[in-house]
Amino acid sequence: MxxxxxxxxxxxxxxxxxxxxxxxxxxxxxxxxxxxxxxxxxxxxxxxxxxxxxxxxxxxxxxxxxxxxxxxxxxxxxxxxxxxxxxxxxxxxxxxxxxxxxxxxxxxxxxxxxxxxxEKVSTPNIDWNCINKTLVCKIANGTDPELKLYVNGTSIKPVSSKFSTYRFINKQKILVNCTAENKVSKESDVKMITCSEKGLDLYFIIGVCGGSTIFVIFMVLLIFYINKRKKQNSRRNDEELEIKACRVTTKKRGPKPCQVPGSTPQSPAASQAPPPPSHRPQAPGHRPPPPGHRAQHNQQRKAPPPPATQGYQQKGPPLPRPRVQPKAPRGATGNS
CATH class of the missing domain: 2.60.40.10 (Immunoglobulins)
Incomplete structure (x- = not known):
């Protein structure tokens, strides 16, 4: 061999x-x-x-x-x-x-x-989205499943997975048949998909309405804030202008105080001059004199000041000093 x-x-x-x-x-x-x-x-x-x-x-x-x-x-x-x-x-x-x-x-x-x-395959579940023009066929259970899609009778390439995705072109009525199978079981589901051109998705409408509402609220708050800031700036500028005008007027006329709007006004009691000593308020414990002594007290109050005070206030040669009459006793004044 x-x-x-x-x-x-x-x-x-x-x-x-x-x-x-x-x-x-x-x-x-x-x-x-x-x-x-x-x-x-x-x-x-x-x-x-x-x-x-x-x-x-x-x-x-x-x-x-x-x-x-x-x-x-x-x-x-x-x-x-x-x-x-x-x-x-x-x-x-x-x-x-x-x-x-x-x-x-x-x-x-x-x-x-x-x-x-x-493991046996479960019944397929078909979901679709008209906005994205997609449909999904998926199963929950099953060992080594194979998914087959039939769209309007046309077979789509099968996939060895638990979900299969397909993207359709036109929004119209679509008949979808999804079949899941393995060596021991086979399940299928059929759905008619209808996507209207005029209709909109409910979640899309809710999202648009919610977004518009939030935008309107934001704009209102923004406008309110801008107006408030403008008013504060305008008031501040007016105060600064009045302060500058007051300073210029004070320099021209003299040291006369001027009030600025917004500052604390001075109380009228504090701005008045203090009263003379004779008009000062009496103490709480002081009692008024009797009627007999009121005339004498008024005469003394109207009497001219003493020569020493006049000499201190007047300028020039001293004046002759007047005679001082003796005061009448209290008893005689009361009898008269």
Whole structure:
């Protein structure tokens, strides 16, 4: 045999050893539900003993001569060799192998199953926005889902995701069909989308009205603030002008005080001159003199000042001093 043929045979042998067994069947199970692994053609075999293995672990056995021996209640084997797995979980995804022996003890059948678990897809939900001209189809649950959109009967490219987005051009009536499916389930939803050219979105109207109201309130407050500032500045300028005019007038006429609007006016009592000593108010405890003495008191009050006071006030040579008449006694004045 030539060297080329030997190399070819070696490559062929290695490729056969690395390939997966041809008799493996892929079985899809639904999460949370039961499943039966059926053995096709088992009725033609004279069954005596059945072994089921998960990976390298024995999970169930059935013998016709003895009672069924199931290590775990989760697994149950029937007389025809079918394995029933209850309440599937994600951990149940594995390779299952069945071996059937006949009454002679010979290996009559051996088969392998590849069990895969998936969660059912939920019903699609279709949402759309007429302003942005977009529609979205999405699902909440499902393992490895595939979404397919049909717009007015035209198929859109499917996506392997839990949501699909599509942007339409014209605002018109659109018939949308959204289908979600995987290996164990299939759900769909149909909606008629109507976008009116005249109508506006409710949220858009509310947003415009709210924004306009806030803008109007802001402008009113701004105008009020500007007017208030103008009045304050005008009043301040007027006061400064009057102060300057008052200073100029004081320099021209003399040191006469002038009042500035806004300053505290001087009380009239403080601006008047103090009264003469004879007109000062009496003390609270002083009593008025009797009527007999009022005339004499008035005469004394009207009498001219003494010469010393006149000499002090007058300028020039001293005047002759008048005679001083003796005062009459009090009794004589009262009798007269």
């Amino acid at each position: 030539s060297l080329t043929c030997q190399i070819f045979l070696l490559i062929f042998v290695f490729s056969i050893q690395g390939a997966a067994p041809a008799n493996d069947d892929i079985v899809w199970g639904t999460l949370g539900q039961d499943i039966n692994l059926d053995i096709p053609g088992s009725q033609m075999i004279n069954i005596d003993d059945i072994h089921w293995e998960k990976g390298k672990k024995k999970v169930a056995r059935f013998q016709i001569s003895n009672k069924p021996k199931n290590p775990d209640e989760k697994y149950n084997v029937s007389m025809n060799g079918t394995l029933k797995i209850k309440h599937l979980m994600l951990e149940d995804s594995d390779t299952y192998k069945v071996v059937i022996y006949d009454k002679d003890g010979k290996n009559a059948l051996e088969k392998t199953f590849q069990l895969k678990i998936q």
